[in-house]
């Protein structure tokens with residue numbers, strides 16, 4: 107129950123209307139936790155009815171994607187693009203290929219993206235898309251044909267000043283390449299209306315590393331501000347084996363951390379003396395997995411096929427950065443994490459921690475950073491890619507990385523300042539929600555009822 111009756115009614119309405127959309131409802135509830143605090147100080151926001159409007163996507167496209175597999179059989183998937191909010195700029199956000207993809211997941215991601223993009227300070231609205239297509243085990247030809255079939259529908263709805271997709275889970279540089287190639291063939295335009303492109307056709311240096319590095323730059327600010335310390339000698343666990351996790355592992359390690367646990371979708375490995383990061387980085391780059399191969403080379407490391415064992419190590423751990431996917435950590439995991447001595451949790455994935463666990467971290471003094479702030483480095487560098495495309499030039503890796511560091515510092519500062527203003531200096535989730543919201547709110551108010 108919220109203090110604000112307005113929010114209670116709105117939540118009831120959303121729950122009734124979208125009862126099967128569990129992930130989307132969690133994202134709205136998490137956001138309302140912070141709006142409840144904001145409305146106490148600014149009750150006048152209620153009359154603008156911006157919150158009534160902001161929880162609805164502006165537009166959702168759902169379409170059929172028929173394609174031919176290697177056995178010459180026709181398969182059909184469902185594709186989506188959720189154009190969530192364009193108050194501060196063209197829709198911007200990634201595309202996800204995973205068998206779990208449905209409208210609830212894409213709506214939650216689009217909603218979060220709206221505030222994440224606002225926090226970057228760049229003029230980007232929020233969007234998200236994807237398909238219930240499982241890329242695992244597909245041949246390169248199948249991936250290309252699927253991407254082309256997808257783009258033959260999607261191209262109607264995107265453009266550099268309209269909607270600019272990028273990658274996400276199951277959707278990397280290869281998929282961006284095939285999609286962008288098809289977009290160009292269909293439109294005859296080379297406009298950069300996709301980010302995460304290859305360097306040879308308009309991509310930005312530093313985009314591959316950006317999300318993982320950005321998570322560490324954000325975590326560094328937290329360590330400095332709250333504890334006057336750094337990554338040096340901290341024991342760190344990072345889940346996931348995709349691009350975000352790999353570059354977070356690499357950066358945290360280069361900043362002096364000891365990486366003691368990592369995972370992939372099949373299992374996890376833990377070594378309290380520190381894992382061989384170079385080895386993990388190389389195997390995961392080739393296969394997207396690391397735990398089993400690692401255990402074969404280093405049999406003394408603890409190995410389990412239960413990925414949840416990562417949260418229950420019984421070893422001292424300082425910092426946790428979940429970088430796999432949504433719903434990785436629940437209340438029970440949160441309690442084990444606390445018992446292991448962890449003092450800081452930074453979300454690298456989007457919503458890897460569920461709402462009861464977030465509330466528990468806040469109550470038990472673990473400093474929690476939400477993905478919409480900590481993992482914004484990826485989309486921020488996508489924004490820089492759009493700028494470079496518009497100016498027809500390219501910046502060096504060092505230039506992009508310097509800008510990324512500045513943006514992550516600035517996002518931390520915005521969240522921290524707000525959390526201090528509302529007398530909860532460690533509540534960065536509240537800081538992120540309020541800071542992200544206020545900019546979109548201001549734009550929506552000025553743009554009228556549209």
Ligand code: GLU
Pocket residue numbers: 198199200201270271272273274275301456481482484485486488
């Ligand atoms: N999928 C990433 C995210 O969740 C990046 C989106 C983008 O670059 O547009 O923020």
